[in-house]
Structures are given as C-alpha cells and as structure tokens.
Amino acid sequence: MQLAGSRLIKPIAPQLVNRVITRRPSNDGPFRHVIDLYQGSETNNLCNPSGSLVDMAATFGYKIAAVDVFAKELEHPDYRCRSLLLGGQSDPYPLVEKQLLLTRSLLEVCIRLHQPVVIMTRNSLILRDSDLLEALALQGLCTVLIVTSSADSELNRRLGNGAEAFQNGLTVIRALSLRGIPVGAVIGPVIPAINDGELEALLAASADVGAKFAGVQSLTGVDEYRASIEQWLYQFYPGRVNHVLSSLKRYRPVLASQNQIGGERNKFFLRFNRTCQQNRLLPLDKINLNTQLFGSSDSEGQLSLLY
DSSP, rough: OOTTTTOOOOOOEEEEEEEEEOEOHHHHHHHHHHHHHHOOOOSSHHHHHOBBOOOSSSEEEETTTHHHHHHHHSSSSSSOOOOEEOSSOOOOOTHHHHOOOHHHHHHHHHHHTTTEEEEESGGHHHHGGGHHHHHHOOOEEEEEEEEEEOOOOHHHHHTTSSTTHHHHHHHHHHHHHTTTOOOEEEEEEEEETTTTHHHHHHHHHHHHHTEEEEEEEOOOOOOTHHHHHHHHHHHHHHHHHHHHHHTTTTTOOSSSOOTSSGGGGGGHHHHHHHHHHTTTTTEEOOOOOOOOOTTOOOOOOHHHTOO
C-alpha cells in the first residue's frame, strides 16, 4: 500500500450511476444534499474533502453520464430545490477534471436551471470556472469553500495536499472574492496535537484575502480506518500516536457552526467561534443561497455572461 502523502496518481475507473444527489446525516455538517462526480482520491491523501479518513488502497473513479443524470434529477417533477454541496466525499477538481470537464458541465446545468450550489475543493483548478461561478454568484446561486489544513508546507506534503496548499488556497480565495464570488475557508482535517494550534492564524489569513464564511472539519472515520491514521502517525509523529488517537474521540465530526457548541470536548469550537467573531467570518450554516429562481429560463443578458 502507498503511504499517505504520496503524490502517486492512481488509474481512473469509470462508474455507472443512476443518481448523483445523495443525502447525508444531519450531524454531518450543515449541507444535507451532496453531489460527488468523482469517487475517491486520485492521490494518496489521508482523508477526503469532508475530513473523513479514506481507504488509500481504494480505486479512483469518475461517474459516467453523471451530468445528464444530475439534470434529470433536477427536472423530475418531485424535485424540490435546495442548496447542494458539490464535493462532499471527493474533490470536484482532481487533475483529470481538466480533460473530463464533469464539474464545469455540471455548473452549466446549475446556471441553466438556476440550481444553487456550494462548491468545496482544495484545488486551484476551480479558477478555470470563474466565469461560471461569477454568473451563478450574480444571482445568489453559489458559494465556494476552499479547504486548507496547515501553513506548514511539510505537514501539507505529509497529508497528501501538496506543499504549497495553503498559499494556493489564499490565492484562490483572493481571486474569487475579487470577482464577487462569495468564498469561505474550511480548516481541516483538524488533528489534535498536529495542526489544531494553527486555527486562529489560518482563519485570520483567509479573512484578510476575502473569505466571508468559515468552518472546521474534525478528522472522522477513525474507527473504520484506524490502521490508516495509525500508520500515518507512526511514520511522521511516532511520539504522539496515543495522544492524538485519544484526543480524536473528543472532537465532533462536523463542519462547525455556532449552534454546535457545548461540553468539554468542544473547547476547540469555542476558539473557532471567537476567532470568527474577531475576523467577521460567518459560520457555514449562515450560507443562504437563492432557491426562488429555480426552473426559470435564462434571459439573453444572463446567457451573455457565459459566452
């Protein structure tokens, strides 16, 4: 098995699907309805975009005809418009997205049908789609969440994020916010005794370049993939293994919001809320996208934004 932190690109496997929109538990963050166009990670990241540990031996795949399936789901008579999260279990901007254009095509469907969407990613490839995101933002239909883990380039490399992940994230936040696209910063995965001490600095830096929202991700899936986190800790932080594993049990597996505070185990989230208030950052459950336009046709002026 390749260790986490390796940038080995995995082969990609096509997958047939009959639905794209999935629903996740209410305690798994503020976004209940999720879209994943890709399956797994193309590199050996320790965890997925939502902060959950992954099986590093799993294959990386993309969903055949996912955009067509998505459009049919939206056009179904029983569909009720709500904000959708793009990128819950897999990043919507892997390297192969440059060729497949699945995410870009899905955003075009969102524009056509006025479907509100929150996009969560670690990758700067999202800047390619700034034109579509700007068109959505003008109608209150999108927010972008940029996930970062650390300002430490070595820790980012060990997590499999790429050494320049944090600076790249700040560049993306600045570029999107300058185009009027609402942006949030998500810090994660938060690993106690590894990167939890960076919270205040990461959020402040994100706010300085234009972030308006903020969230944190606890590292989850420890019971299911305990071998993965233990292997990673023994490789890079052998003296902290027991402390980290015991501390993880006290962290809540959520994208934090101000309504999810309470108890000894949530001291970290009290720090999060205090830092948000100091930097005028809103929690993710304050994202309120426009659902009133859904299904209406584009005007000539709106289409002109895209071509």
